[in-house]
Amino acid sequence: MSDALWIIGASMTPFRRHLDRDVTDLAVDASLSALRDAGMTMQDMQVMAVGSQFEPYTFGQQIQKQIGQTGIPLYNVHNACATGATAVRSVLMEIRAGEADVGLAVGVEQMSAGSAPYRAQRPPERKVFEPQGRDGHVLPTEGVLGTGHMWGVFAQTGTDYARQHDGVGFEQFAKVAEKNHAHSTLNPLAQYQRPYSLDEIMSAEMMAYPNTLPMCCPTGDGAAAVVVVSEARLRTLDPDVRRRAVKISAAVMTTDPYTPSGDVHPDVNTLTRMAADQAYEKAGVGPQDLDLVELHDCFASAELVHYDNLRLCEPGGAGAFIDRRGPWRDGDIPVNVSGGLISKGHPIGATGVANIYEVVTHLRGEAGDRQIADAKVGLTHVIGLVSVCAIHILERAAS
């Protein structure tokens, strides 16, 4: 296919609390590593996109000032938890439009104490009731009219699935976290790298039923980057670069279609199913062809429903799928062998690039102890509220 796009460079920083570095350091680190991996420099780049959910204004230009101001077009992107994937897509679309044939996409976030968005935010004290906003509220409604906290929203998504399908309960959700924490013990870049027993997970502090603390992703700091080229440009590159190149077989983005409940409770299922169906069709592959999947497990309850949304299990069979260890690294379809958001970490802007880094690394056969043997096809999925979903299907270069 003449208009195929290829990843020739990929990197990620360790995900953890980087208290000795600022957010620019992290983005620069990932950018330069991806460029080195591609055998290129900023002078070769024709377009750049920088994703961060929380950095203000022209943050991407601050990165350019540290690594190379060459006058190229730059997109500053924020799109909730799909921010990184949206940065990648911005570069893909620029190349596909014929405006560039090589570009750099970076995703970064610093969420540790001290970074701007995580300083204490208190609602202003209102001494006299006065209607605010589109619902005319006179008091903050969190905790009074249900919850809108992320851990509560995704918890409700889980109990909705459990209501509709047999064989799904607290234990099935907990098993997801058991798996992801086990997987991250093999990933030196992960924020947590220790196993948690099922019992330990189920008896930990409850955040919002059915998710206990180790079933929720941590906040953290990190960055990831990829270098993308057109097929025409790829043909001109070194055989060593071509050999390690990874094909982008599908790049899909969706937002919420209207559903009657979506206005009061985010629907993370419908747009994921739409994106998955489009991606499989574009790539000409099905779920059974996938050697590994990195999906958006911000909470254990989210991962479980996405087994079904991404068609990794029988319809309604997500509980049975985790019970038979289908998504374990030695199971039918390995899911989140990096540790996923739950255990690898979730610096928001970095996540949608880091999952591409993970799959690319396996497809290149360079994932070390956590390598999925002979991986040929992988899928990445992110979802941000409310709501955007991005899926990429990646394939190893034909040898």
Place this chain on the structure above:
Amino acid sequence: MAPLRSRVPRVQVPIVDYLVLGDGAAHLVGNRCAGCGATYLGRRNACASCGGDDFERARLVDRGVVESFTVVHRGAPKATGPFVSALVRLDDGVYVKANLLGVAPDAGAVDFDTPVRLQTFVAGTDEDGNEAVAFGFAYEGDDG
């Protein structure tokens, strides 16, 4: 001798404007799209389903069933402790999010079959003594 200023009378105001306290029993109101019937809580510019911009104010029914829930521990208000957040599908098909009232903060206390009915409660008081009235849902047969 009469006081120089009469005391400001204490009033009750709804916590959100889609809760109506007067006009008979407390109830919810929505903006219903005249074109397709999609119904929204709160102010609208146009319909997310069909794009129409003609809305009618619709009184919503006060009964429904729980479709999903969670028991929130972390981040729950200190005064009340863990609470049950629920997505309720009203009998007229409109969805609303609220707390379940009169149930223990325990997953085992929630069922999806027994109908729930709207109840109101005072959620806060301002410096003039005005009360903000909120709503939740309680299982039928419970007094909340």
